[in-house]
Amino acid sequence: MGVEAVTTDVPPKLSTIEASKRLAAWTAVDRHVKEEHKVIGIGSGSTVPYVVERIVAQGREANKDRVFIPTGFQSKELIVKGNLLLGDVDQYPRIDVTLDGADEVDKDLNAIKGGGACHLREKVLAEAADTFIVVADYRKNSEVLGTTYTAGIPIEVAPFAYAKVLQNLHAIGSPNAALRMAQKKAGPVVSDNGNFIIDAPFPEEDMKDPYTLLTKLKMLTGVVEVGLFCHMAKAAYFGNQDGSVTVRWLDGRVEHVSKRASPLVPPEDSTDDEPSPMPDGPLEHSIGNSKGAPAVNGNGDKA
Numbered sequence: 436m437g438v439e440a441v442t443t444d445v446p447p448k449l450s451t452i453e454a455s456k457r458l459a460a461w462t463a464v465d466r467h468v469k470e471e472h473k474v475i476g477i478g479s480g481s482t483v484p485y486v487v488e489r490i491v492a493q494g495r496e497a498n499k500d501r502v503f504i505p506t507g508f509q510s511k512e513l514i515v516k517g518n519l520l521l522g523d524v525d526q527y528p529r530i531d532v533t534l535d536g537a538d539e540v541d542k543d544l545n546a547i548k549g550g551g552a553c554h555l556r557e558k559v560l561a562e563a564a565d566t567f568i569v570v571a572d573y574r575k576n577s578e579v580l581g582t583t584y585t586a587g588i589p590i591e592v593a594p595f596a597y598a599k600v601l602q603n604l605h606a607i608g609s610p611n612a613a614l615r616m617a618q619k620k621a622g623p624v625v626s627d628n629g630n631f632i633i634d635a636p637f638p639e640e641d642m643k644d645p646y647t648l649l650t651k652l653k654m655l656t657g658v659v660e661v662g663l664f665c666h667m668a669k670a671a672y673f674g675n676q677d678g679s680v681t682v683r684w685l686d687g688r689v690e691h692v693s694k695r696a697s698p699l700v701p702p703e704d705s706t707d708d709e710p711s712p713m714p715d716g717p718l719e720h721s722i723g724n725s726k727g728a729p730a731v732n733g734n735g736d737k738a
């Protein structure tokens with residue numbers, strides 16, 4: 436039996452930012468979590484609960500023979516509370532699709548991740564997936580990384596090596612790199628893997644070439660993983676304030692899904708669409724890029 440058509444109950448009123456997160460998450464789930472997908476990676480952060488909410492709404496039948504792989508404590512809880520089957524990447528090193536949040540995404544779909552200190556497991560699940568999809572609100576959609584997320588690049592380090600790595604980071608261009616301290620505990624944040632996190636801000640010139648920076652940081656002995664995800668996501672979905680969704684694809688296309696096509700808009704509301712910054716095409720959304728990319732269908736496959 437196929438994925439059930441999801442009824443769009445009018446959801447509770449949310450703040451604009453929360454509504455944008457939900458919009459991005461629901462649109463991405465509707466397009467990328469298909470009947471044939473049986474192993475699904477679930478990321479971390481405040482957008483991911485909406486991902487799980489939408490997957491649960493596909494119904495018991497759709498989810499009964501699926502297994503869900505978490506990226507940490509939070510997503511494990513979401514999976515368990517959603518009555519979904521919990522699995523581990525040990526058992527399922529190949530994942531059909533992983534959906535995750537991000538702290539910031541640049542125009543080339545590079546992302547900063549690790550604001551929640553989960554980026555080691557997040558990167559493993561992103562890499563293990565045939566398709567990795569990022570979901571976020573409009574504030575995360577940037578030209579260059581480090582524009583809105585200014586805390587620095589999250590770097591997971593072996594506790595034994597943290598002082599040495601900090602010294603290395605100060606020497607290679609991040610003088611303000613610092614150990615992330617816990618809020619309601621004396622001492623550092625400890626990741627789900629028992630490691631420490633360093634936040635390392637770098638100047639814009641480094642952030643413009645995140646792949647080079649990533650390779651440099653990964654070479655430091657004691658670094659376990661770096662919260663720069665380069666060339667990994669197939670697409671990033673950003674929920675906008677006006678109820679539309681901007682989708683950036685890995686090949687450079689930028690798609691605008693109008694409010695009219697949103698899973699959140701009940702049919703009777705579909706005519707009072709606000710003017711869209713980009714024209715609506717015949718597929719209820721428009722695609723544009725400077726390379727004149729071909730039209731795509733709702734899954735991002737060539738139409």
Ligand SMILES: O=C(CO)[C@H](O)[C@H](O)COP(=O)(O)O
Nearest residue numbers: 480481482536549550551553
């Ligand atoms: O990388 C992450 C955790 O390590 C999160 O995905 C990232 O921090 C985004 O979270 P949010 O959706 O709450 O902004």
